[in-house]
Amino acid sequence: MKSSDAAVVPAPDAKGGLETIRVIGETLRLVTDKRLELYDLTERVADILKRHDVKEGMVLLSSLHTTLALFVNEWQTALLHDVKAMLDKVVNPHDGWRHDDPEYSDCDRRNAHSHLQATLLGHALSFQVARGKLVLGRFQAIIAAELDGPRNRDLAVQIIGR
Amino acid sequence: MKSSDAAVVPAPDAKGGLETIRVIGETLRLVTDKRLELYDLTERVADILKRHDVKEGMVLLSSLHTTLALFVNEWQTALLHDVKAMLDKVVNPHDGWRHDDPEYSDCDRRNAHSHLQATLLGHALSFQVARGKLVLGRFQAIIAAELDGPRNRDLAVQIIGR
Amino acid sequence: MKSSDAAVVPAPDAKGGLETIRVIGETLRLVTDKRLELYDLTERVADILKRHDVKEGMVLLSSLHTTLALFVNEWQTALLHDVKAMLDKVVNPHDGWRHDDPEYSDCDRRNAHSHLQATLLGHALSFQVARGKLVLGRFQAIIAAELDGPRNRDLAVQIIGR
Numbered sequence: 001m002k003s004s005d006a007a008v009v010p011a012p013d014a015k016g017g018l019e020t021i022r023v024i025g026e027t028l029r030l031v032t033d034k035r036l037e038l039y040d041l042t043e044r045v046a047d048i049l050k051r052h053d054v055k056e057g058m059v060l061l062s063s064l065h066t067t068l069a070l071f072v073n074e075w076q077t078a079l080l081h082d083v084k085a086m087l088d089k090v091v092n093p094h095d096g097w098r099h100d101d102p103e104y105s106d107c108d109r110r111n112a113h114s115h116l117q118a119t120l121l122g123h124a125l126s127f128q129v130a131r132g133k134l135v136l137g138r139f140q141a142i143i144a145a146e147l148d149g150p151r152n153r154d155l156a157v158q159i160i161g162r
Numbered sequence: 163m164k165s166s167d168a169a170v171v172p173a174p175d176a177k178g179g180l181e182t183i184r185v186i187g188e189t190l191r192l193v194t195d196k197r198l199e200l201y202d203l204t205e206r207v208a209d210i211l212k213r214h215d216v217k218e219g220m221v222l223l224s225s226l227h228t229t230l231a232l233f234v235n236e237w238q239t240a241l242l243h244d245v246k247a248m249l250d251k252v253v254n255p256h257d258g259w260r261h262d263d264p265e266y267s268d269c270d271r272r273n274a275h276s277h278l279q280a281t282l283l284g285h286a287l288s289f290q291v292a293r294g295k296l297v298l299g300r301f302q303a304i305i306a307a308e309l310d311g312p313r314n315r316d317l318a319v320q321i322i323g324r
Numbered sequence: 325m326k327s328s329d330a331a332v333v334p335a336p337d338a339k340g341g342l343e344t345i346r347v348i349g350e351t352l353r354l355v356t357d358k359r360l361e362l363y364d365l366t367e368r369v370a371d372i373l374k375r376h377d378v379k380e381g382m383v384l385l386s387s388l389h390t391t392l393a394l395f396v397n398e399w400q401t402a403l404l405h406d407v408k409a410m411l412d413k414v415v416n417p418h419d420g421w422r423h424d425d426p427e428y429s430d431c432d433r434r435n436a437h438s439h440l441q442a443t444l445l446g447h448a449l450s451f452q453v454a455r456g457k458l459v460l461g462r463f464q465a466i467i468a469a470e471l472d473g474p475r476n477r478d479l480a481v482q483i484i485g486r
Contacts, residue, residue, distance in 0.1 A: 023218040056347040064299030078422035079430035095194040105240035128482040137388030158290040185380040226461030267359035267402035
């Protein structure tokens with residue numbers, strides 16, 4: 001493991017308080033159309049950021065649902081198929097979960113696996129903003145995983161920066 | 163996938179530096195009582211936020227332990243049972259891990275699976291704060307997963323905002 | 325579950341705008357030397373923080389790659405072996421993934437499992453900074469998981485604070 005640290009983003013220091021940190025909140029609505037599906041949110045998050053003209057800071061993207069998860073990876077058709085297959089391999093929908101059993105649960109959606117898959121993927125993502133743009137690698141996309149659709153979904157988008 | 167973006171949270175712009183961002187840190191102590199158990203921290207985190215009267219910003223909640231993880235999902239008894247069952251299915255405690263083998267490891271807690279499950283769930287969570295409240299969906303709870311208790315656990319709670 | 329909340333970190337309140345929040349960005353280069361390997365980044369991230377002398381705030385560490393993931397856990401040789409074994413158990417590299425099949429994919433790296441393992445671990449981590457230091461538990465290390473090396477990898481390090 002060799003290493004070199006290089007500053008690539010200018011560090012905007014204090015300038016007498018003329019530049020104040022802004023805290024901006026929005027909601028992003030996602031209308032999903034399948035039980036299990038992935039959606040590329042990269043451009044939509046980038047558009048919200050652009051509209052507010054924040055140059056340096058961060059973006060926090062949060063799912064407001066327990067069966068809609070978020071992750072970052074490559075947006076490639078074959079791989080998206082694999083992500084969905086992997087989710088159902090790691091958490092088998094037909095594994096006799098209590099949340100799906102009327103004896104234990106008042107939920108009749110039989111979506112235990114959707115909740116469980118969501119806990120493994122995570123509900124929120126943070127991104128750096130530098131020079132007015134999301135800091136993402138060349139192949140990185142912001143992906144929402146609908147695990148129990150179709151539904152109308154809301155994601156909270158927060159921008160903190162200047 | 164249809165879409166509409168709507169600003170739901172007022173964006174408090176710079177007001178001549180009169181409102182300065184605050185950075186607040188606290189520790190939340192969790193005393194766990196089982197080897198594998200889940201704890202609802204939602205109200206406790208909300209109470210800390212309330213006490214500091216931050217209106218717009220974010221909260222970072224971090225486990226300070228390698229076998230205590232955090233995630234967001236629904237607080238429903240049947241589902242909590244499923245989460246615990248799922249963790250032991252995805253990472254089988256009796257799978258011959260080296261961390262549990264005195265030939266390879268000086269740890270005698272036989273808790274390899276606890277560490278491994280923690281890496282899959284994650285050690286920290288970020289939340290948006292808007293109008294003085296944690297931004298959470300109707301069914302979302304902040305849940306701590308004790309994976310190798312019972313123990314006294316500390317979580318760092320940080321609030322950044324105004 | 326007993327509880328006690330105790331403020332352990334002084335809360336630096338507004339001081340008339342004299343202390344302005346800084347937003348700092350750097351890139352951390354990691355040169356990996358194996359197909360599947362773990363790297364301890366704790367000291368390197370701590371060094372970057374130290375260099376910028378931020379006392380209270382947060383650090384966001386982001387992988388800029390789709391097959392390099394990040395997590396926090398203990399840096400112990402036996403456990404590191406287990407983490408690698410666990411990743412290949414949870415997502416079997418030889419499970420007939422489409423991303424590895426020339427009929428479906430133009431990627432010839434046969435690294436579907438690397439992408440899938442990355443989605444489960446996560447691409448970014450947030451850390452609290454208090455009294456000039458990363459807030460980490462005694463056994464917590466910041467670990468990068470190279471899932472498809474060897475390669476030159478870049479991680480974005482952002483510090484927000486004062």
